[in-house]
Amino acid sequence: MSAPHAIERELKVEVRGLSKRFRRGNEELLVLDGLDLEIARGEFVCILGPSGCGKSTLLNVLGGFEEADAGSIRIDGEQVTRPDPRRIFVFQDYGIFPWATVRENIALGLLRRPAREREEIVARYVELIGLQGFEDSYPGELSGGMKQRVAVARALAVSPEIVFMDEPLGALDSLTRLAMRRELLRIWQRERMTIALVTHDVDESLQLADRVVVMTSRPGRIAGIVPIDLPHPRDPSASAYNAKKRELFGLLGVRADV
Amino acid sequence: MSVTAFVTAALAAVAIVASRGLRQRAQAVVLPVATGVLLLALWHLWAESTRYEIATPGEPVRTVEIFPTPHRTLVALRELMSDGRLVRYSIASLFRVAVGFLLAAAIGIPLGLWAGWSTRASYSINPFVQALRPISPLAWIPIATLAFGIRDEAAIFIIFLGSFFPIVTGTMSAVRSMPVAYVRSAHNFGLRKFELLAHVVFPAALPQIITSLRIALGVAWLVIVAAEMNAIQSGLGFLIVDARNMGMRYDLVVAAMLVIGAIGIGLDFLVRRLERIDSVRWGFTKE
Numbered sequence: 001m002s003a004p005h006a007i008e009r010e011l012k013v014e015v016r017g018l019s020k021r022f023r024r025g026n027e028e029l030l031v032l033d034g035l036d037l038e039i040a041r042g043e044f045v046c047i048l049g050p051s052g053c054g055k056s057t058l059l060n061v062l063g064g065f066e067e068a069d070a071g072s073i074r075i076d077g078e079q080v081t082r083p084d085p086r087r088i089f090v091f092q093d094y095g096i097f098p099w100a101t102v103r104e105n106i107a108l109g110l111l112r113r114p115a116r117e118r119e120e121i122v123a124r125y126v127e128l129i130g131l132q133g134f135e136d137s138y139p140g141e142l143s144g145g146m147k148q149r150v151a152v153a154r155a156l157a158v159s160p161e162i163v164f165m166d167e168p169l170g171a172l173d174s175l176t177r178l179a180m181r182r183e184l185l186r187i188w189q190r191e192r193m194t195i196a197l198v199t200h201d202v203d204e205s206l207q208l209a210d211r212v213v214v215m216t217s218r219p220g221r222i223a224g225i226v227p228i229d230l231p232h233p234r235d236p237s238a239s240a241y242n243a244k245k246r247e248l249f250g251l252l253g254v255r256a257d258v
Numbered sequence: 259m260s261v262t263a264f265v266t267a268a269l270a271a272v273a274i275v276a277s278r279g280l281r282q283r284a285q286a287v288v289l290p291v292a293t294g295v296l297l298l299a300l301w302h303l304w305a306e307s308t309r310y311e312i313a314t315p316g317e318p319v320r321t322v323e324i325f326p327t328p329h330r331t332l333v334a335l336r337e338l339m340s341d342g343r344l345v346r347y348s349i350a351s352l353f354r355v356a357v358g359f360l361l362a363a364a365i366g367i368p369l370g371l372w373a374g375w376s377t378r379a380s381y382s383i384n385p386f387v388q389a390l391r392p393i394s395p396l397a398w399i400p401i402a403t404l405a406f407g408i409r410d411e412a413a414i415f416i417i418f419l420g421s422f423f424p425i426v427t428g429t430m431s432a433v434r435s436m437p438v439a440y441v442r443s444a445h446n447f448g449l450r451k452f453e454l455l456a457h458v459v460f461p462a463a464l465p466q467i468i469t470s471l472r473i474a475l476g477v478a479w480l481v482i483v484a485a486e487m488n489a490i491q492s493g494l495g496f497l498i499v500d501a502r503n504m505g506m507r508y509d510l511v512v513a514a515m516l517v518i519g520a521i522g523i524g525l526d527f528l529v530r531r532l533e534r535i536d537s538v539r540w541g542f543t544k545e
């Protein structure tokens with residue numbers, strides 16, 4: 001681009017007036033109520049909110065797995081109607097297939113590529129997630145952190161433009177979770193895809209996100225959007241970090257002290 | 259004779275009680291062996307208690323048991339081996355079971371996958387599967403005989419029915435209980451219909467399919483005996499009826515029962531080996 005300031009933030013995802021309700025018997029549950037949200041290309045956005053506020057529902061609708069009742073979702077200006085390999089969803093669990101080896105799992109989106117190319121791509125992503133030597137292992141033989149890395153590698157292997165993650169680190173112990181956050185950041189800084197990650201962990205959103213979208217519960221609305229303009233790595237004891245933390249807790253309506 | 263059996267039974271009982279002090283691995287050997295010996299000795303004592311005497315003029319008095327002793331059963335087993343009936347009849351029964359069972363698997367697995375996947379298929383297939391399932395395969399014997407005559411086909415048809423329903427039902431529920439995330443991932447990565455079936459639905463259902471095959475083969479082997487009792491001229495079921503009808507040979511009856519049990523264990527062992535295939539082991543290990 002000749003003009004460096006021309007397109008600083010290129011709009012990738014545009015959500016307008018999104019509503020979603022579930023019917024349970026003859027009861028109606030309004031889960032998402034008129035959400036507006038924009039995500040820029042290459043941005044790392046965290047969606048933060050208490051359990052049951054509709055984060056998964058929002059992400060499922062964004063991923064094209066569920067239909068909205070009102071409103072629109074455009075990605076690159078195109079209406080989202082179904083899942084698409086350009087936007088890969090990483091599930092908290094059950095994402096990778098227990099019957100397939102690490103290699104086969106990562107190759108899931110590459111079935112129609114020539115075998116040679118497929119092997120090259122798999123090898124590249126096995127290396128990226130540091131699982132060399134485990135190519136022929138089954139998920140049952142891997143630790144939780146390793147499984148989650150396989151899920152990430154499987155997603156990245158198809159070079160998606162967007163990765164949606166629904167509490168991807170939720171099942172891990174706190175030390176592994178820290179290591180995995182670092183890993184996620186490293187991969188994101190290298191591949192520069194757009195990431196929308198759902199979490200209920202304030203520190204997780206603070207350490208990962210460019211912007212944190214805070215949701216309220218029942219019905220899910222956006223309580224506020226907080227840009228986290230802190231350089232990586234982010235030190236949780238820094239005062240700027242803690243100022244942001246207080247802001248997030250404030251939006252969640254929760255006291256941080258115990 | 260009785261005394262020996264008594265002493266043997268007592269020793270076996272003592273071994274069972276005394277094994278408490280042994281290590282677990284030793285108990286794993288001692289307990290089944292001792293229990294087996296105890297049961298054999300009790301069987302012998304009981305059979306002896308049914309002994310009676312036959313006095314034929316001009317001949318020495320013979321003693322015969324109404325129920326065969328373990329020893330007489332063993333002799334009968336040897337008779338069956340040496341006159342070739344054991345192998346011939348076992349093969350005849352196994353052949354019928356194999357054909358009926360494989361036919362049931364070949365039709366039941368695809369049908370179960372389809373009915374588990376498609377709501378429309380389930381609406382049309384499931385009510386009839388559920389309605390026919392509780393009918394014992396043995397109830398079909400008259401119909402089978404009417405349709406196929408007294409031939410292999412009739413027994414094969416009975417075996418088919420006995421294995422078909424567990425396989426369809428098991429496969430169907432396997433597909434239905436599959437986590438949504440599997441299918442969503444597959445759609446997400448752009449898998450087409452056949453790829454979805456081959457790479458996701460089938461492998462996800464496979465452990466439960468194997469379990470249903472195991473149940474089905476068990477049922478098939480249970481049912482074959484009755485299916486062959488119905489005037490077919492070969493097979494282990496025929497052997498049992500024939501041995502009784504032709505001269506009250508209860509020693510042959512019991513020998514045939516033992517063979518049926520042993521083959522049943524062997525079949526189950528074979529199916530269980532399927533559980534060790536790498537890509538299904540996840541379905542059989544609980545964390």
Ligand SMILES: Nc1ncnc2c1ncn2[C@@H]1O[C@H](COP(=O)(O)OP(=O)(O)O)[C@@H](O)[C@H]1O
Nearest residue numbers: 022023024031050051052053054055056057058
């Ligand atoms: N398929 C569904 N049918 C009915 N209710 C649902 C369904 N999915 C989610 N819900 C309800 O919607 C609300 C939001 O759920 P979810 O999006 O999973 O929340 P979160 O991911 O933030 O914990 C919850 O109250 C949940 O019970």
Ligand SMILES: [Mg+2]
Nearest residue numbers: 055056057166
């Ligand atoms: Mg959730």
